[in-house]
Amino acid sequence: MKMTLLWMLKTILKMEMTNKPQRTFILGGTVSQAYDYARHHGIKDFVAIDSINTLRGLRKILVIMVGSYYERSDYDSIEDQLQSIEATVKVA
Numbered sequence: 001m002k003m004t005l006l007w008m009l010k011t012i013l014k015m016e017m018t019n020k021p022q023r024t025f026i027l028g029g030t031v032s033q034a035y036d037y038a039r040h041h042g043i044k045d046f047v048a049i050d051s052i053n054t055l056r057g058l059r060k061i062l063v064i065m066v067g068s069y070y071e072r073s074d075y076d077s078i079e080d081q082l083q084s085i086e087a088t089v090k091v092a
Contacts, residue, residue, distance in 0.1 A: 022061070022062050023045050023046065023047060023061070023062075024038075024043055024045065024046040024047075024062050024063075024064060025046065025047045025048075025049055025054070025055075025061050025062065025063045025064070025087075026038055026043070026046050026047070026048055026049065026063070026064050026065075026066060027049040027063055027064070027065045027066070027069045027072075027078065028048070028065075028066045028067040028068070028069055029066075029067040029068030029069050029070075029071050029072060030067070030068075031048045031050050033066055033067035033068070033069075034046075034048035034049070034066060034067075035048060037064070037066040037067070037092065049063070049078065051074065052074060052077050052078050052081050055078070055081045055082065055085060055087075058085055058087075059085050059086060060085065060086050060087065060088070061085065061087050061088070062087070062088050062090070063082060063087045063088070063089045063090070064089075064090050064091075064092050065089060065090070065091045065092065066092045
């Protein structure tokens with residue numbers, strides 16, 4: 001009985017975690033470009049990537065690149081980090 005109940009709880013928790021909407025990460029040429037994009041597109045749960053440190057410890061995240069992201073001085077290192085964490089990247 002205890003084993004079955006424990007298994008059911010673990011299964012329910014796992015389902016809840018996998019069904020959570022994924023937080024969006026936005027990379028803009030500036031942080032204000034990221035905030036403007038989120039506001040214009042109604043994205044409420046997001047993180048503006050202000051440095052490579054924002055990406056540390058993450059895996060398989062969704063990143064939207066906006067504005068002049070390619071002009072950032074740290075763009076090459078951010079791009080390398082996104083590849084290593086297997087991020088899904090969309091260019092808007």
